Amino acid sequence: MTPRKKLEGLVAATVTPMTPDGQINLSVIHQYVDYLVSEQNVKNIFVNGTTGEGLSLSIQERKQLAEEWMCQGKDKLDHVIIHVGALSLLESQELARHAAAIDASGIAVIAPSFFKPRNKDELLGFLQKVASEAPTVPFYYYHIPALTGVKIRVEELLDGIREQIPTFQGVKFSDTDLLDLAQCINKNEREQFVFLYGVDEQLLSALAIGTNGAVGSTYNYLGRKTNLMLQAFAKPDLALAQKYQFLMGEFLSFVIKLGFGVAQTKAVMTFVSGIPMGPPRLPLVSASEEFIAKAKAKLESIVWPDGD
Numbered sequence: 541m542t543p544r545k546k547l548e549g550l551v552a553a554t555v556t557p558m559t560p561d562g563q564i565n566l567s568v569i570h571q572y573v574d575y576l577v578s579e580q581n582v583k584n585i586f587v588n589g590t591t592g593e594g595l596s597l598s599i600q601e602r603k604q605l606a607e608e609w610m611c612q613g614k615d616k617l618d619h620v621i622i623h624v625g626a627l628s629l630l631e632s633q634e635l636a637r638h639a640a641a642i643d644a645s646g647i648a649v650i651a652p653s654f655f656k657p658r659n660k661d662e663l664l665g666f667l668q669k670v671a672s673e674a675p676t677v678p679f680y681y682y683h684i685p686a687l688t689g690v691k692i693r694v695e696e697l698l699d700g701i702r703e704q705i706p707t708f709q710g711v712k713f714s715d716t717d718l719l720d721l722a723q724c725i726n727k728n729e730r731e732q733f734v735f736l737y738g739v740d741e742q743l744l745s746a747l748a749i750g751t752n753g754a755v756g757s758t759y760n761y762l763g764r765k766t767n768l769m770l771q772a773f774a775k776p777d778l779a780l781a782q783k784y785q786f787l788m789g790e791f792l793s794f795v796i797k798l799g800f801g802v803a804q805t806k807a808v809m810t811f812v813s814g815i816p817m818g819p820p821r822l823p824l825v826s827a828s829e830e831f832i833a834k835a836k837a838k839l840e841s842i843v844w845p846d847g848d
């Protein structure tokens with residue numbers, strides 16, 4: 541995947557396709573890549589993260605998925621970021637070495653969330669031990685405090701981080717604390733780091749603060765629309781950008797009220813793309829037929845500014 545251009549724009553947090561009996565389904569990844577590129581205009585992916593149920597997969601499955609995405613994405617995708625975080629440092633290191641061996645364009649690590657780091661130094665200690673196993677691969681910290689319970693501010697973490705992690709490249713910032721994000725971007729004067737926002741329904745606010753792009757689940761099926769929002773923002777046509785954000789928000793607030801998570805994302809992606817994404821893995825359970833019918837009707841009822 542070399543040479544590497546700077547990561548910016550949209551990154552789809554991929555779901556992990558599964559067969560009806562719950563095995564990973566590598567056979568549809570080829571189709572999935574083509575769909576993202578040609579139908580959604582999205583050429584960056586984030587594999588084995590939250591949406592990909594990374595922490596519910598075995599190490600072997602995570603390696604197989606990473607390999608398949610790399611193989612099918614060759615010459616089609618710009619960036620394949622592999623999430624290698626795990627509760628066990630040794631497993632995380634093993635995944636980091638594997639990602640390096642298959643030439644992934646980046647690795648990301650979530651904070652361990654059973655025994656949690658209590659402060660910046662403990663978190664950095666863990667991240668450093670993983671990053672150093674892949675010494676030529678750009679490293680991203682994956683900040684998602686609502687799921688990990690690790691609330692160490694990113695602004696604090698960034699201080700001197702390159703001295704400990706020379707490959708540190710940026711943050712996947714999946715939090716609503718825009719003050720923390722703003723302080724990070726304000727400190728990033730030389731623009732050596734990238735900040736990718738991860739709360740899709742608030743992306744426009746993060747763009748105004750100066751984020752470089754976004755990683756999220758909705759870019760699997762609303763990537764084309766969100767790209768139009770990014771273009772409107774860059775133009776600048778704020779009214780048009782707001783229109784896109786409001787419409788995405790209308791869909792998301794509707795499904796969030798029904799109960800929305802990874803299982804529902806898999807269902808939405810299945811009916812929008814036509815690619816069978818299969819069920820989630822326990823403890824997640826499949827979206828109900830009622831959810832699917834309502835979500836589909838809602839999405840179809842939205843009239844987008846581009847006339848779709």
Ligand SMILES: CC(=O)N[C@@H]([C@@H](O)[C@H](O)[C@H](O)CO)[C@@H](O)CC(=O)C(=O)O
Nearest residue numbers: 553589590591714738739740755756757
């Ligand atoms: C908690 C969660 O799943 N957040 C999603 C969002 O894309 C989220 O689905 C979206 O904003 C809708 O709420 C991403 O931040 C997760 C993500 O990028 C990942 O799968 O690693």
